[in-house]
Amino acid sequence: MTHPSPTELLVLHAVRLKGHADSAAVAARFGLDAHDTHEYLLDAQAHGWVAKASFADLTGWSLTGTGRQRNESQLRDELDGIDARGTVDAVHEDFLPFNAQASRLFTAAQLGSAGDIHGQLADIADALRDLERRLTARLTRFSGYHDRFAIALAKSIDDPAWLTAIEVDSCHRVWFELHEDLIATLNLSR
Incomplete structure (x- = not known):
């Protein structure tokens, strides 16, 4: 049986996969609601899991070291939880x-x-x-x-x-x- 990942995991994981992306691109990666994704990103920023940065004319989110550890923990727990x-x-x-x-x-x-x-x-x-x-x-x-x-x-x-x-x-x-x-x-x- 296929397992749908929780939104919090998908948001952090999308940031990891994209490397540096704006809220819309993060939401689009897994087909998430743009508003909800932005709210999750703000929460993740408050926890120190993501940081918002600008390079030239690009502004976007990237994982912090703590965010990478958090995402790795989420992925491990998900993988082991469904025995996949x-x-x-x-x-x-x-x-x-x-x-x-x-x-x-x-x-x-x-x-x-x-x-x-x-x-x-x-x-x-x-x-x-x-x-x-x-x-x-x-x-x-x-x-x-x-x-x-x-x-x-x-x-x-x-x-x-x-x-x-x-x-x-x-x-x-x-x-x-x-x-x-x-x-x-x-x-x-x-």
Whole structure:
């Protein structure tokens, strides 16, 4: 049976996955209500779990060290509470060879290498569909990675920025976020 994560966990986890994001982007990550998310962020700020900062023309939230520890505790408690550690660990193991391949492809795309990058990333997207299916059978918060990746891949045919750019929800950004989600959930280091 799939488990819906509590909003407080999703808000902190979205900040972790995004790295630095405004309230709307945090809410959008898991389809949360924007007003409620902003209120959760203000509460999290009062607890010292998030900080609001501005860089150039961007203002957003980021996790503090205490917030990272809080999110790790939430993730651990959730994973153990629903006995899903084995599933997530198995998916992570299956993810690693695809991660090595994806990393090579993203580097090649950034260097402008020719080749069948799109075809190989399409194969990775197919694998991602299965990985996500296995994860979402236990935790709903893992949903959406395949669709986001596939949309970015389709857009990259006309605009290569959708392969690796950081200012759009590119294939690389989606893949990096999934990797962070898996290692955060399992409390691993990169």
